Amino acid sequence: MLRLYSYWRSSAAYRVRIALNLKGLAYETVPVHLVRDGGEQHAATFSELNPQELVPVLVHGSRILKQSMAIIEYIDETWATAPALMPVVxxxxxxxxxxxxxxxxxxxxxxxxxxxxxxxxxxxxxxxxxxxxxxxxxxxxxxxxxxxxxxxxxxxxxxxxxxxxxxxxxxxxxxxxxxxxxxxxxxxxxxxxxxxxxxxxxxxxxxxxxxxxxxxxxx
Structure with a gap:
């Protein structure tokens, strides 16, 4: 199961959710509240996943993927089924x-x-x-x-x-x-x-x- 570390109002996480949905991929959402208690993204457990302390992070098996656009291209290339998220030309x-x-x-x-x-x-x-x-x-x-x-x-x-x-x-x-x-x-x-x-x-x-x-x- 894919795990997406996300915040509901993060536009970067929103991008990845769209891509996952377009590909029809099931994933578990792990909420990271960016404001509560000074921001959960700064907690040691999350900063180990992403030293930038930013969402989204997508976990695929042992792979820890960062940066929304790079994640989307990874999704498109790994699950190379329709719809393609990048043109051919x-x-x-x-x-x-x-x-x-x-x-x-x-x-x-x-x-x-x-x-x-x-x-x-x-x-x-x-x-x-x-x-x-x-x-x-x-x-x-x-x-x-x-x-x-x-x-x-x-x-x-x-x-x-x-x-x-x-x-x-x-x-x-x-x-x-x-x-x-x-x-x-x-x-x-x-x-x-x-x-x-x-x-x-x-x-x-x-x-x-x-x-x-x-x-x-x-x-």
């Missing part, structure tokens, strides 16, 4: 990775919990200032994504064509974050369409934060 794979990295490398890190906490602890940022920081980088990233997706014939009902890929696994959690911070999604019609298309699929619906076992006990 190299240029299309590059495009999918590029879209995913806009999110995972450029948008998400600036809004990560540990960045938020550092802004508060080191610079005395208020909650309002932290939220505005988050909204600024979300709008900036969403505008770029809308241009990338809306101005390319490779975009279909999904980020690349007519089936979900790694890019969609990354996009949908980021839209969730945007809505959480009350971002007006009107300027991003392509992003909105892809989000609605994806969430209509069971694999994406099951992965929603509110559908996770630890969401019920979240504080």
């Amino acid at each position: 190299a240029r299309d794979r590059q495009r999918v990775r590029a879209i995913a990295q806009v999110i995972a490398c450029d948008i998400h890190p600036l809004n990560n919990l540990r960045v938020q906490q550092y802004l508060e602890s080191t610079f005395g940022a208020t909650q309002e200032q932290r939220d505005e920081w988050t909204r600024h980088w979300l709008r900036n990233g969403l505008a770029a994504l809308e241009h990338i997706l809306g101005d390319n014939p490779s975009t279909g009902d999904y980020c690349d064509g007519e089936a979900p890929t790694l890019a969609d696994c990354c996009l949908i959690p980021q839209v969730y974050n945007a809505k959480r911070f009350n971002i007006d999604m009107t300027p991003y019609p392509t992003v909105r369409h892809i989000n609605e298309t994806c969430l209509a699929l069971e694999a994406f619906d099951k992965a929603r934060p509110e559908n996770q076992p630890d969401a019920q006990t979240a504080g």
